[in-house]
Amino acid sequence: MKTSKASFAKTYLPTRIVLRSLAICVALAAAWPSMAQSLPVVDVYKSPQCGCCKAWAEHLQKNGFTVILHDVDDVPAARKKLGMPNRFGSCHTAKVGQYLVEGHVPAADIKKLLKKHPEAIGLAVPSMPPGSPGMEGERSIPYDTLLVTQDGKAKVFAHH
Ligand SMILES: [Cu+2]
Numbered sequence: 001m002k003t004s005k006a007s008f009a010k011t012y013l014p015t016r017i018v019l020r021s022l023a024i025c026v027a028l029a030a031a032w033p034s035m036a037q038s039l040p041v042v043d044v045y046k047s048p049q050c051g052c053c054k055a056w057a058e059h060l061q062k063n064g065f066t067v068i069l070h071d072v073d074d075v076p077a078a079r080k081k082l083g084m085p086n087r088f089g090s091c092h093t094a095k096v097g098q099y100l101v102e103g104h105v106p107a108a109d110i111k112k113l114l115k116k117h118p119e120a121i122g123l124a125v126p127s128m129p130p131g132s133p134g135m136e137g138e139r140s141i142p143y144d145t146l147l148v149t150q151d152g153k154a155k156v157f158a159h160h
Helices: 002-037 053-063 074-084 106-116
Strands: 041-045 068-072 093-096 099-103 122-125 144-146 153-160
Touching: 002 144, 041 053, 041 074, 053 068, 053 106, 074 093, 093 106, 099 106, 106 122
Parallel strands: 041 068, 099 122
Antiparallel strands: 041 093, 093 099, 122 144, 144 153
16 A cells, blocks of 8 residues: 555656646747737838937847838938827837837837837837937936827836
């Protein structure tokens, strides 16, 4: 009786552990594509010469976004066409799902926007603050990510 119990534990327990880890693997494999798909593609409109625009795109890619770069001759015209008010302007305008993202907005802020899903035009980091993603260098200054609302106004979305 004793021996059979012991052998039962020996054979049964590892099997249970293996099955459980297998189930976790299957669950992760099933969840992974949907997790990846939950981030919308980022379409970036920029001038062909813009280096910091590319650096920002790489920052997004490192943070799990798929980025498509579109070269345009007239960035302010593209911004206007997309619907981002000019006074929040920076070097590039991006379309992320239903939202617009202007300038060097950190990827984490875009993820927060997509999660919170507010009614808004999108996010903007006006101008090009040194130290923001894609603008890394020796100098960095504090800056705000703005939430641009439908009425064209803005409020602080995140301090950096
Ligand atoms: Cu820039």
